[in-house]
Amino acid sequence: MIHNDDILELDEPQLSAAERLYLPQILGGMKTTLRHLGRTLLNRPFTVQYPEEQRTNQRAENYRGVHRLNRDEQGRVACVACYMCSTACPAHCIHIEAGESPWPDREKYPVKFDLDELRCIFCGMCEEACPVDAIELTPHYDLVGRSREEMILGKEELLAIYDETKDRKLRKNPHITGYSGTGGRGAAQGPQPETAYG
Amino acid sequence: MREFLTSQLGVSIVLALVVFGVMQGVVAYCIYFERKIAAWTQDRIGPNRVGPWGLFQPVADGLKFIFKEDVIPGHVDKPLFLLAPAVIFFVGCIGFAAIPWGGQWLLNGKLLDIQVANPDIGLLYILGVASMSVYGVVLGGWASNNKYSLYGAIRATAQMLSYEIPMGLCILVVVLTMGTLRLEEIILPQTSYWLGVIPQWNVFLHPLAFVILFITMLAEANRTPFDLAEAEQELVGGYHTEYGALKFGMFFLAEYAHMITSSALASVLFLGGWHLPWWSWTQPEATHLGAVLAKMLVLSLKIVGFIFVMMWIRWTIPRFRFDQLMRLAWKGLIPATLALFVLAAVLLYLGRQRDPAWALAVNAATLAVCLLLAGSRRREVTGRAANLPAVPAPRAGQWSAA
Helix, strand or coil, X not given: CXXXXXXXXXXXXXXXXXXXXXXXXXXXHHHHHHHHHHHHXXXXXXXXXXXXXXXXXXXXXXXXXXXXXXECCCCCECCCCCCHHHHHCCCCCEEEEEEECCCCCCCEEEEEEEEECCCCCCCCHHHHHCCCCCEEECCCCCCCCCCCHHHEECHHHHHHHHHHHCCCCCCCCCCCCCCCCCCCHHHHHCCCCCCCCC | CHHHHCCHHHXXXXXXXXXXXXXXXXXXXXXXXXXXXXXXXXXXXXXXXXXXXXXXXXXXXXXXXXXXXXXXXXXXXXXXXXXXXXXXXXXXXXXXXXXXXXXXXXXXXXXXXXXXXXXXCHHHHHHHHHHHHHHHHHHHHHHCCCHHHHHHHHHHHHHHHHHHHHHHHHHHHHXXXXXXXXXXXXXXHHHCEECCCEECCHHHCCHHHHHHHHHHHHHHCCCCCCCHHHCHHHHCCHHHCCCCXXXXXXXXXXXXXXXXXXXXXXXXHHCCCCCCCCCHHHCCCCCXXXXXXXXXXXXXXXXXXXXXXHHHHHCCCCCCCHXXXXXHHHHHHHHHHHHHHHHHHHXXXXXXXXXXXXXXXXXXXXXXXXXXXXXXXXCCCCCHHHHCCCCCCCCCCCCCCC
């Protein structure tokens, strides 16, 4: 409830005679717009001509665009199908089917990894939940499709986005999917390179 | 045939057709440049997708207007609804007839006026035609049977009535100074020089009248900051809310045609029309074809300059409130122009009407009185602040204005 003594009446500033003639103030404003006009004509405006040009000035490390599924050093999908991301996901947009891993260093791998980009709210919780840094959001932002089905990205598509964006957004360092530091079965296979940038 | 084409009537007809055709194209490109200038002042690029630099954008816009479904809402007064855009477009197009485009042309030993018509009352003709454009607005607003349209139309009427008075008085100042209503004869004395260098343009005699005429031109053409008749935020679109397709396009074209006509008129009255100082081709004695074209070019450039300033102002100044608009006209412009008009009449009586020292002194005196009155009157306290008891001091710990 607002009382009268909560209200502070401030006097409007008195305009000077020149200000009441409007014209000097209007000319001042016109000077400002003319400066903008000239500057836009002389320099290039900041506008990105979207389909031809792409934004490149995002912070690739934390921009939350389309997801990718990372590959490990041997090009295999890094995901271990632990369901942490789909559990963390507030929009329930990740659908994983796990299968027995064909490789000796892990038990499970995703047979199917579907991510509904239309349902996703791009909050980044999946990325935070992932214990092996397999799912990540990328600076890739022009996501289009002709149908709802097309916008559900499967494992291969998410891996393809990794191949596309791995130079712009490097994997976290040191990444832990090599299992060398985590006591997984892969630890017996010998040391993994500590740094794997690029 | 050849004889007809080289007679005054033939030249008038050809000129009317050429001016009409050129005007349609120019109006279309005015809209393009309006959008470009809007973009540039706002640090954007503007239309650039249709053709190089977006140059075909007006063509695309025109095609859109032509091929769009032409909806006539069921609740409108159909004959008036159809008449309104026709009236405003027609009026926008015929104002050109009395504008002197290029002096005189000496052809086969005859001097031909480069002017569609050169009546004795050219100035009155343009004024009359220009003030008729409000009929289109009123008819459109009334026939639309829509409260927002009607509000727009009523606002337009009140605004036009108010601003025609200072506009007429400014023009009367020129008429008193020049002693004629013929536009060509208003230009001729402006082409001589003071001290051999300064052109005797009326703007150097009555700069205050020129500025006020420009302000009223903006109001008459319904341009920002006086575009209350189509205030989108309050009235959807004002008088043209219910119009679509080519009928809306005609309202649009008429607005720009109106801008061009009033710019041409202001150039003739105050900036010497087709006269460019120190260029012998634009002196009245030059009557060959090149001189005619040069004069047309000079007048066109002056019009372009006016239109650029109008667009520049549009993207600078926010819209007036309606009471501010009325106060500006009735308490500001009309007294000032009235004083100027009376003083110009006094100068005429003294025979000093074309003496720059006297005319400038008159303008300076009017401006000084305006400044004095504006500065000495304190603004009245209105509304809530007037009715409230005295403001108590802020309580301890409460936020303070400081």
